[in-house]
Amino acid sequence: MNKIKNLFTVITVVTLTLSSCSSLKTLSNGKQIDKNLVGIWEGSETDKQVQGLKKDWQMTRSDDGTFILNFKTTYEGETEELIEKGNWWVKGKLFFEYHENSDETDTYKYVLLNKDQAKFEMINTEVEFEDKNYTFIDTRVSDTKSKDSAKDGLSIENAIKVKSIAEEYEYARKNCHDxxxxxxxxxEHKGKPYDELRFKNADGQEVSYYFDISSFYGKW
Incomplete structure (x- = not known):
């Protein structure tokens, strides 16, 4: 009986090890990513970095080791939005996040709570935090929500659905600074009305935002 129990234990350990290894992907630079973390995730926290500061984010991790992080912060009634890009990888139970804008790498200990939730515990960062034991949970965005959130307005196929012209300009103001x-x-595209707003950005380049106005166009 003990031999059977021992054999079962060995098989279980081997199965778990193989399962863990199969979730890893080695990139061309030699670093590894955990495929369980690929996709669009979101989270939020309040007071953990700065008292009174609320942060909401959406993290898109790609299987090539790159990420796009959309941040929205609210503090004393003022809201700001920013986008950060960089690279991510894992090593053992550690998760690394290199940010291009700051040229810094954050390190976290991570654990998969289930297929749609991951918990991160801060190990190292250059950013000061009110909470020295900073942790957060990322939740995977559903496929339906992912399609909606992926719309950035930069093409007519990814047009932002709005309810008024004022909403168009508000979106452009937040996403096209200076x-x-x-x-x-x-x-008109495939029988639906769209607005195109054309801008020149701070670098002198032209950029267009497209808006789906079918909810109100021609209804007044």
Whole structure:
């Protein structure tokens, strides 16, 4: 009986080890990623970095080891949005996040709570935190929500659905800082009306935002 129990234990350990290894992918740079963390995730926290500061984020981790992090912070009634990009990888139970804008790498201990939730515990960062034992949970975004959140307005296929013209300009103001308005055009695509707002950004490049106005166009 003991031999059977021991054999069962060995098989269980081997199975868990193989399962863990199968979730890892080695990149061309030699680093590894955990495929369980690939996808679009979101989370939020309040007071942990700064008292009175609320942070909401959406993290898109790709299987090539890159990420895009959309942040929204609210403090004393003021809301700011920013986008950070960089690279991510894992080593054992550690998760690494290199941020291009700061040229710094954050280190976390991570654990998968289930297939749709991961818990992160801060190990090292250059950012000061009110909570010295900072932890957070990322939750995977559903496929339906992912499709909606992936719309950035930069093409007519990814047009932002709005309820008013004012909402168009509010979105552009938040996402195109120090931009000069060049013009506005009414377009039709596959039988639906769209607005195009054209801007010149701070680098002198032209950028267009597209908006689905079918909810209100022609209804007044």
């Amino acid at each position: 931009c000069e308005l060049l013009g506005q055009s009414l377009l």
